[in-house]
Amino acid sequence: xxxxxxxxxxxxxxxxxxxxxxxxxxxxxxxxxxxxxxxxxxxxxxxxxxxxxxxxxxxxxxxxxxxxxxxxxxxxxxxxxxxxxxxxxxxxxxxxxxxxxxxxxxxxxxxxxxxxxxxxxxxxxxxxxxxxxxxxxxxxxxxxxxxxxxxxxxxxxxxxxxxxxxxxxxxxxxxxxxxxxxxxxxxxxxxxxxxxxxxxxxxxxxxxxxxxxxxxxxxxxxxxxxxxxxxxxxxxxxxxxxxxxxxxxxxxxxxxxxxxxxxxxxxxxxxxxxxxxxxxxxxxxxxxxxxxxxxxxxxxxxxxxxxxxxxxxxxxxxxxxxxxxxxxxxxxxxxxxxxxxxxxxxxxxxxxxxxxxxxxxxxxxxxxxx
Amino acid sequence: xxxxxxxxxxxxxxxxxxxxxxxxxxxxxxxxxxxxxxxxxxxxxxxxxxxxxxxxxxxxxxxxxxxxxxxxxxxxxxx
Numbered sequence: 001x002x003x004x005x006x007x008x009x010x011x012x013x014x015x016x017x018x019x020x021x022x023x024x025x026x027x028x029x030x031x032x033x034x035x036x037x038x039x040x041x042x043x044x045x046x047x048x049x050x051x052x053x054x055x056x057x058x059x060x061x062x063x064x065x066x067x068x069x070x071x072x073x074x075x076x077x078x079x080x081x082x083x084x085x086x087x088x089x090x091x092x093x094x095x096x097x098x099x100x101x102x103x104x105x106x107x108x109x110x111x112x113x114x115x116x117x118x119x120x121x122x123x124x125x126x127x128x129x130x131x132x133x134x135x136x137x138x139x140x141x142x143x144x145x146x147x148x149x150x151x152x153x154x155x156x157x158x159x160x161x162x163x164x165x166x167x168x169x170x171x172x173x174x175x176x177x178x179x180x181x182x183x184x185x186x187x188x189x190x191x192x193x194x195x196x197x198x199x200x201x202x203x204x205x206x207x208x209x210x211x212x213x214x215x216x217x218x219x220x221x222x223x224x225x226x227x228x229x230x231x232x233x234x235x236x237x238x239x240x241x242x243x244x245x246x247x248x249x250x251x252x253x254x255x256x257x258x259x260x261x262x263x264x265x266x267x268x269x270x271x272x273x274x275x276x277x278x279x280x281x282x283x284x285x286x287x288x289x290x291x292x293x294x295x296x297x298x299x300x301x302x303x304x305x306x307x308x309x310x311x312x313x314x315x316x317x318x319x320x321x322x323x324x325x326x327x328x329x330x331x332x333x334x335x336x337x338x339x340x341x342x343x344x345x346x347x348x349x350x351x352x353x354x355x356x357x358x359x360x361x362x363x364x365x366x367x368x369x370x
Numbered sequence: 371x372x373x374x375x376x377x378x379x380x381x382x383x384x385x386x387x388x389x390x391x392x393x394x395x396x397x398x399x400x401x402x403x404x405x406x407x408x409x410x411x412x413x414x415x416x417x418x419x420x421x422x423x424x425x426x427x428x429x430x431x432x433x434x435x436x437x438x439x440x441x442x443x444x445x446x447x448x449x
Contacts, residue, residue: 036449040449041449126449128449130445151445151448151449152448153379153380153446154379156379158446176419196449222443224378233441234426236423238427354384
């Protein structure tokens with residue numbers, strides 16, 4: 001039953017025939033876990049809390065930073081430095097005091113995922129890294145929970161509902177954790193605030209539809225939104241019957257090693273080539289490609305040490321000057337930085353995002369020969 | 371036969387290309403492995419993770435003779 005105050009609070013939603021009192025009571029009875037209270041999590045949480053989802057769990061081990069505020073608009077200046085899960089809970093309680101919210105102020109890991117997720121009906125993936133996304137997916141498969149997925153990259157976003165009525169899962173879309181080549185997040189690539197807002201609200205819409213049983217659930221479909229063109233594409237996803245989940249799980253448990261590929265705490269700073277060109281006089285370049293590899297790129301401030309020779313010639317690499325490491329694609333250079341940071345304690349290295357191109361070399365040469 | 375390729379996310383950024391018309395017969399050399407054919411045509415995608423869709427359906431192979439669009443979809447991590 002709803003109290004008088006609750007009826008007043010939800011009155012405009014109760015007027016919607018498709019929801020009504022029965023839909024509102026369903027919302028009140030459901031338990032939804034949100035993994036990540038960041039760009040996607042903030043708008044999603046605001047809408048599902050205001051809609052009356054009765055029990056909400058929030059998992060996030062991060063603290064609010066000033067650089068979050070342009071898109072994570074549940075937070076404000078007073079929130080800076082506070083844990084995101086706890087701060088979200090406090091903000092949402094003042095938005096809707098008629099629901100229960102539990103904060104989990106730590107990261108979701110293979111060791112705690114099943115224990116937390118088992119208590120919820122629906123899980124919403126608002127995380128910002130692939131390791132967590134695969135972990136959440138696998139935990140949902142193991143526990144047979146519905147997963148509402150959302151993710152963003154610069155001006156584009158993806159939304160889908162996985163594991164719904166034995167439908168496709170995230171691994172039907174991407175079977176394995178992506179390679180490092182494909183690894184970047186908002187802190188590396190940048191994002192406009194409205195994009196996670198749009199995608200987070202689309203996720204909230206799926207949650208409300210799933211609970212109330214109205215409309216068509218985005219299961220078996222991938223929605224791809226482009227903010228620059230304001231276009232929405234849909235792609236049908238079929239269940240990958242060949243994917244062997246059994247081999248991922250041991251004794252019905254999640255295996256840490258399946259999510260550790262890019263889970264390391266190592267932070268690698270990256271720079272885009274336009275930015276590098278604008279500040280070309282501030283950096284030394286380190287080319288870790290093989291000898292003779294094309295395109296040819298030589299110059300005064302360009303040090304050439306192939307990745308395989310790195311350890312033998314490490315004494316040539318300055319620890320005080322700012323160095324941009326590059327290769328053809330940005331992958332080997334990342335590996336080089338990993339080695340230099342972990343084994344030789346370098347802290348002055350930056351990776352050139354996506355590596356060099358002929359266009360970059362031409363512009364660099366034009367600039368440095370002036 | 372002409373066919374349109376659409377690139378999304380960091381793949382479009384990597385290639386500086388969002389859409390391109392290709393010749394299905396000569397550019398998609400292995401109809402049963404679109405990914406492999408795409409990497410052969412666009413070597414910069416070697417090592418990158420992506421999935422492919424033919425006319426709006428996720429698949430790595432082409433069964434029909436007539437194909438309008440192939441989409442190249444990478445995963446997004448951001449949130």
